Amino acid sequence: MRLAELSERSGLPAATIKYYLREQLLSPGRRITATQAEYGDDHLRRLRLVRALIQVGKMPVATARQVLAAVEDESLDQNARLGAAVWALPQGQKPVEDDPATAVARREVELLMRRLDWKECLDAGEEAPAWGTLVVAVSALVRLGYPCDADDLAPYARAAAQLAVTDLDLVEGFHTPLEQVEAAVALTVLYEPVLLSLRRLAEAEESNRRFGTGD
Template sequence: MRLAELSERSGVAIATIKYYLREGLLPPGRRVSATTADYDEDHLRRLRLVRAMIQVGKVPVATVREVLGHVDDDSLGRTIRLGAALWALPQEDGPDEGAEGVEGAEGGADEAVVAARAEVDLLLDMLGWTTARELGPLSPVHRSLVVAVATLNRLGYPWDAELMAPYGRLMHQAAVRDLDFVESHPSETEKVETAVAATILFQPVLRALHRLAQEEESARRYGLS
């Protein structure tokens, strides 16, 4: 398809597509003349992913480029390729980055963070999530969980491993469904692209479903009066 058709099918302006091409977010089309290139379904799929990351996920262009670099790195195994792409996405502040910080007034480790990290690691042991346990210090997701638990503890809402474990088991069921969906796509690149898109687009759906479920359960227990 020509650039005009790619624009029409994607709903993205030609000028924006040209910008994405210049920034390396979209691979160049197959050159058919000095001024004309052909684009295919892979370009359309990638263009939709880029728009999802920028418009919905509010991901900076430089970060989009980094994520897509991991998506396209076929020298990596699927787990590392997927993990690298997802880790490159913006995360919640980790304990070494958050407003509360890791360091206390005396320059030592923040007690709430130390306690939260211990509970998170205990949780991972309880769930048998050995990979998450081993990668803990390297994972921005692990850091985000630690700082969230530390913040809850500071505010007087302590969350320990026992309280988090049932939620962890439910999240594992969600992860199984996520990867079943990813596996339904044919190529390695499509699988990783789908996982990135799902991380950005499906999380608002899951949050909304969680809140609706809370409303439903509240009505069942306590009525609507």
């Protein structure tokens, strides 16, 4: 397909596609004349991923380039590739050092991981970006005095474990290793707001069941 058709099928302006080409977020098309190139379904799929990262995930272009590099790293096995790609996604703040609440949060998070027997996470520790993000979140709960020890966190972790099964079932539905890694990244970005929204809707239903007057 030519650039105009790629633009139409992807829903992105031609100028945006040219920008992604310049920023090396999209590989060049096959040159057919001095001024024209031809693009394929791989370009269309990549544009959907780039759009998910930048427009939905609000990711800076430089970070998106790093994520895409991890996606394409064929030197890694599939598990490492999936991990590298998802770990490259933007995370929250890093834990505050020399802070009593952070120390408590670190202890409870590690205890939680040991109770769950999440060996991969324990091996990585705070090198896993999500571990540090979790410590920051739990430390905020500690400071405000809300329940957040390993027992309190366990139901959330078990729900997350089941969601992980659902996530990987979706990823395995894609045929090639590259498509699977791209899907893992895109679905992580796209489904996080879905999960947040569903949780709030579910809370509204449960609140009405417990506290509603029936009016």
